[in-house]
Amino acid sequence: MTLSILRPGPLVYEVPASARDDMRVPARFFADEELWSQIRNDRSVEQLMNVATLPGISECAYAMPDVHQGYGFPVGGVAAFRISDGVISPGGVGYDINCGVRLLASELTVADLRGRLEDLVHNLSRSVPSGTGRGGELRLTDHELDRVFVEGCKYLVERGLALPEDIDATESGGSLPQADPAQVSQRARQRGSTQLGTLGSGNHFVEIQTVEQVFDSAAAEVLGLETGRITVLIHTGSRGLGHQVCTDYVREMDRVMPKYGIELPDRELACAPFDSPEGRAYFGAMCAAANFAWSNRQTITHTVRGVFERAFGDAGRLRLVYDVAHNIAKVEEYGGEQFCVHRKGATRAFGPNNPEIPEIYRSVGQPVFIPGSMGTASWVLVGAEGAMTESFGSTCHGAGRRMSRRAAKRVAQGHEVRRELAKKGIVVRCHSNSELAEEAPHAYKDVDRVVDVVDRMGLARKVARLKPIGVIKG
């Protein structure tokens, strides 16, 4: 079937709601010509059209320029559902609930790391547990796990794993108040009880970087970023706990959908009305898993701080710039109405003066971090006013895969990827050559191009470009 694609703007491609009988709203993609040619080559378009069929969806189903085929929702998809008559969908958040990134900044420069980078990367890789099912040193009792679910990072201040100032520098203060531990299954607890402070596998990482270039000096100053300084970017989520919460509730929603008369083009979009027993139960469990994820990134931060301070003393202190989620559903208000905004591989990007933004950053907009692929640049952005009017306060979340893992391995093997990164002066630690090959830069889109689109669209503004020098891959 040939789709008729509308062009409401130079960087907007839209499938009208009339394209399929079951679509309630258009499916809108933000992309330039090159990215659009990649997007339409996988099943992202069909998947976003499927999202557009869900009850209570408002305005459009949106895809960011890094969008690629996922399961149910495409990765890079955003959808806002009216609280009054809309749904909540576990598949619209994904298995890695509150996967996200946080940026730490230091006063160190590249010169301070000269001759010490190998050791630093080595010590980080020894200290931060990685691998899919790998547990950490922390073993949480059920009571402690409940406190993580309810209080998130605030509990970690009491445990000595977070600084008081870290709380304000985390999206939602690292704790969603709607968390309900009673809705988290015993199986999810079992998967999560040993995984706090662990990186996981796949595209998760801890990366040492330098601020390569500043694009907005006023915003960079507010964020405390300066050319040549060392930063650390941490990318991970809620680990097995989140995976199990999603598994439990996709199953549950799949079972109860007939009761609500919901029919879907894809079972992975299984959903229930937000205001239903099943919808409320999932939201309570998802918020608990999100709080676990923020606590996970915070616990890793504690470990990374320890490694830096042992290596560099007071000079190695790391300040948390901000932490953002990119797989989450949140209740937000737009135009006086409440919505459950699903971001699956998309980042909240509130523009300046929003009360949700920490006071120190409020004048410039919410900090947003866009990790590139391994070995390529990452970006610091700030949310812009356009996001509030064009995309329910959302922007992109990364480079976005363009090649399957097997295809990536056919292009280059792990040892070749390692050699290429070494040539660029990047030290890499990864326990598996195979996984290194799967995450090679050629498997991803051009992150600079992705960021360029959101900047030109006014969804977020460029602040700084970060260059990797050391990577610990999960």
Next chain:
Amino acid sequence: MGRGELSYNRGGENVIGCLVQVETRVLHGLRWYQKKMSASHEFFDHTSELGLRIRASSFAELLAEAARGLGKLMLRGRPASSTGQWRALEVNATDREALLVDWLNELIFHAEVERWIAVEIEIVAATDTMLSARARGVAVDEAPALVKAATHHGLSVRQVGGGGGGGGGDVEAEVVLDV
């Protein structure tokens, strides 16, 4: 000599009885081997995830083959011999497709939490909504699982190759794994 042709007197009862038992076991083993050989699986590409396609002569055997495929994936293709006791596993779901997903998620859970990967699987009973199986597996030091979950995306279980419930065809299924 066919089983129906067996005759024995009291003096040779034990010997012939043993022969019958041996023959029964051989036939049972042969049927199991033929079924196993007729089942197959392959992985297919997905931009960010991994697809698993399974084909078998029956839905029960398809479930067993799916578990073998998942086990190989989690062990990254390393050869493994099962050890230890057989353990019973049971799954209930709303239909065939959901049963396949729930079955794989059951095995993913055990792999991650118990560091135990099922590699030898026998289906005791299977309907469209219920599975009773027993399995022996490999204990691993660290969960080598790279699979987060089996998803319902693009999920299908269908009769192929002259099927239609008459028993003449195979059953084929596709499931996308979040990796």
